[in-house]
Amino acid sequence: MTTDASATDDRPFGTTDPASAAEEGTPFLRQDDDASGSTELARELRRVRGLVAGSRFDDVHDAVTTVCELADHLEAVGTMVRPSDYATWGVPEHLASNPAIGSRNPVSPPLEPVVLPDATVRADLRLGIEYQGPPGCVHGGIVALVFDEMLGLANAAAKSVGMTADLRVIYRSPTPLYAPLRFEARQDRVEGRKIWASATVYSGETLCARAEALFIEPRGISEAQRDRPIEG
């Protein structure tokens, strides 16, 4: 494990470490910037999210007006997406709206995973105060969210698709805010429609949590969907 928990840099929290991603692994299910500017918009909103959750202000009523105007504008110029637009697995836009990895979802950290030659999926990231649970620690539900997504990605890397049926998270040591974290997930075995996968998150040499999960392949999944398992 090479992640240094004490390292800091100037990148916004909630972004991956490009140096470590480039060193090992192939970018996996990365989402390019949307030509409409939606990805950039989400990026700026992510900044706003971090600032609102993690700052004290004397008076931000002017910002409330600005944001209200922005919301009104987006409501006027956008076309609402319906869940039925994503009726099938494998629609790239589907991934973009995902709360754990979606490039167009300001809620997502986002994860920028790489896949290793043995099909392990890895994501290095840091999480800021907007993900805080106990003081100085990442909220346990956020750890579970990232695990669930990483496990799904490990299934995708192994060319299978599954719904989470059972997700067990074992929290071994507090997951620190702001520190570089390394999530890794892998598919362990498949029996019929049952898929087992497991994952870990480390801060430096410290195991913060691990996950064990059972996924069930939905009935009626086609070979094409299995082969092109962009999930979300």
Ligand SMILES: CC(C)(COP(=O)(O)OP(=O)(O)OC[C@H]1O[C@@H](n2cnc3c(N)ncnc32)[C@H](O)[C@@H]1OP(=O)(O)O)[C@@H](O)C(=O)NCCC(=O)NCCSC(=O)Cc1ccccc1
């Ligand atoms: C689809 C299924 C999981 C299973 O229903 P069916 O298709 O009718 O299957 P059936 O009941 O026939 O069972 C087949 C076999 O499996 C076994 N088994 C089943 N369950 C369990 C169990 N809990 N524990 C242990 N075993 C269990 C069962 O005994 C049987 O075994 P057998 O063959 O007799 O030896 C259904 O319960 C469901 O929809 N649940 C809600 C899922 C949901 O909403 N998850 C959250 C959303 S996904 C997400 O967010 C993450 C994500 C994001 C992005 C991308 C990817 C992932």
